[in-house]
Amino acid sequence: MQISAEEVTSGELSQEHFENALMQLKVSGYVVLEDMVDPGKIDVLRTRFLELLEDFASKNPPNRGPNRYGFLLPFEDPFSDPELIANPIVASLLRPVIGEEFVCSFYSSDNALPGSEYQHPHSDVDPLFPERDLPTPPYAVMVNIHIVDSTEENGPAEMWPYGTHLIGDTDLIPVHNKFQDIDARRSSPLGRFSESLPPVPMLAKAGSISIRDLRMWHRGTPNRSDQPRPMLSMICNRPWYLHDLENRNHITREAYEAAPPEVQRIFRPAIIGA
Numbered sequence: 001m002q003i004s005a006e007e008v009t010s011g012e013l014s015q016e017h018f019e020n021a022l023m024q025l026k027v028s029g030y031v032v033l034e035d036m037v038d039p040g041k042i043d044v045l046r047t048r049f050l051e052l053l054e055d056f057a058s059k060n061p062p063n064r065g066p067n068r069y070g071f072l073l074p075f076e077d078p079f080s081d082p083e084l085i086a087n088p089i090v091a092s093l094l095r096p097v098i099g100e101e102f103v104c105s106f107y108s109s110d111n112a113l114p115g116s117e118y119q120h121p122h123s124d125v126d127p128l129f130p131e132r133d134l135p136t137p138p139y140a141v142m143v144n145i146h147i148v149d150s151t152e153e154n155g156p157a158e159m160w161p162y163g164t165h166l167i168g169d170t171d172l173i174p175v176h177n178k179f180q181d182i183d184a185r186r187s188s189p190l191g192r193f194s195e196s197l198p199p200v201p202m203l204a205k206a207g208s209i210s211i212r213d214l215r216m217w218h219r220g221t222p223n224r225s226d227q228p229r230p231m232l233s234m235i236c237n238r239p240w241y242l243h244d245l246e247n248r249n250h251i252t253r254e255a256y257e258a259a260p261p262e263v264q265r266i267f268r269p270a271i272i273g274a
């Protein structure tokens, strides 16, 4: 969905855009908002981020499948810009879905490098009530900030926008950690399902922000270009749900106290310290 400069400046979507975006998020499970971040800011973010990625990839093995890395972001300029992490348009869509008091429990990145492969289709979250075949109301979303174009060529994430975020049957929900299990995927019920209901690539220009229900089935795809395809990734959720207690963001006391109140509110699950 194309967001206008006036909407970005005022921090408010038109009524029509608001209703449309909310409907996409609730029904399809995700929405892509285009032209949300100024191209100059994106250049600065991309330049700094690619330095961090190069450093991380030189010191760590791939952790999300071949040539694919995820790592937490430092809470510092340019990543701590309130326009990114407490964006009023994003917040206006999150509040009716995951509540007024939503927080960010994981500020990270997803990076498909050249040579990355298909991931196992997966949901990013285990069901809250695994013993019950019941969908619950939404409680967590992934907010991706696109700092490069996601194209057919460079490994866009693929989505299954058929209500997969509403499935409560744990026998069907794909586990989220089998990223390289391609043979099992092809022969599993999910593999057969993915042929009859094919995934949709999440194509997005740099400067877009996408929001997806964390339960939705999706996967990474091969990056066939010669450049990395990074995305900044914020998991936002109702305050009682904490995504990954062992991998929380660290924020220095000084940076936390210097942040605007809304950023402090959103980032209160982080470990705040010296």
Ligand SMILES: O=C(O)CCC(=O)C(=O)O
Pocket (backbone or CB within 6 Å): 064, 070, 110, 111, 112, 119, 124, 155, 156, 157, 158, 218, 219, 220, 221
């Ligand atoms: O980066 C992507 O395209 C998707 C990554 C993903 O879904 C994951 O690593 O869980």
